[in-house]
Amino acid sequence: MFRSIARSALLSRVSWLLITSVASNVVQAGTIVLIKPDGQRVSVAMQGQGMTVDARTGDIEVPTMQASGQLGDGWCPTTATSAPAQSSPALVLVRSNGIRYRIAISSSTLPSWRASQQTLEVTTIAQQAQAGDGWCPSLPATAPRFVSPLSASPATLTAPGTTMLSWSTTLATACSTAGSSFPSGVSAISGWPANVPVQSSGTVLSLSVVGSYRFRLTCTGTGGSVSGDVTVQVNSSPGSGCTGTHAPPNGRTRQATFLLGASDLWQASNTDWPRNAEIDLTRWHPPVPTSIDAQGVNRSFLGRFGSNTGDTGTMELKSTSYAAFQFDTTGFANRAGQLTWEQPGAFGAPLLVALSPCAGDFFPTDARCKSNGSAASGLGWSTGASVANYCPLTAGQTYYLNxxxxxPTQPAQTTCGFTACRWLFSQRCQIGCTP
Structure with missing residues (x-):
């Protein structure tokens, strides 16, 4: 009963406004103000001429000067929402193409025409519209993203071996492996085609060639693309010639890290690393992900292999141990570089340095790949660049700086008269270097 009375009052009021406005010819181009339940006001430009009222439903039809609303204008939301309920009476916005857009308005709050401001005010039932409803534009498409990033398990293996890649995306429609790179001589990997699914809980790949494999994934959707990559390092098998004289010295163990704790050790050319950092001694290139210097850069303690940025450091090595820095020469053809070293201020001793495909090998096949065992010396390397007396390496292979x-003749017999001795080194690329 009350709703019927309210609607009758509304119809009477709206009809009176319309008749009065048309009769006096005051309705020109003006503004419709939507008053939302929270009191916020949203303006819509109207033409004025041609405004009508449906006496049966109370709907007010108004030609608009706007083709549509805008996301974030107060009525059109910027996030996904459900469509508001439709009812009468309603404000019906008539666009220039004749398409009508309905906004349910309150039957208990009468519309108001402010002639001096050429403004029609109506109170809406809903707080906002729905994006893509015909008046409000659609929300921009959301770019795909990784739910689980591309990962490899294991990320380091011995040839021949297998690794399992897994990933998961959302909002992606296709994934490409373009940009993946493999060791020299490997052009494709079975199980890693040009296009792969948008998710995989376990793609097993067989890898037999020694070197660094970079698997890259680019997944696209209507909102853009997302990329990720993972590196898998395949090392030589200990049985691949790394026995006998090429095996580590008897009684010596491979040292994996040293603590940058002593003040004089940190100050001895190591201040570009955090104090008390655990320094990795196992990788040169690529560095282990946890090797982060004081500037937040992921790099090896030896520095950037193949880069023209020179690096200097002081390493501490136990008298009963050896260090073996693994490095991959993939992508470093026709380059050359050199390591030099000298006696540090304290805890120095004569040392031996060698380059070999085997970890802990101090009797490499080529004599140019071994230092003379003095406290101050150097050792050069070349991946095709013509440099006399430099150790020849092959691009695309894995080696160790031991x-x-x-x-030189008895590596197992220590020359260090302390629990641990120090190695002050400098290294830099000399030919074909990258920045």
């Missing part, structure tokens, strides 16, 4: 406090 360091020990021992003599």
């Amino acid at each position: 360091v020990i406090f021992g003599s």
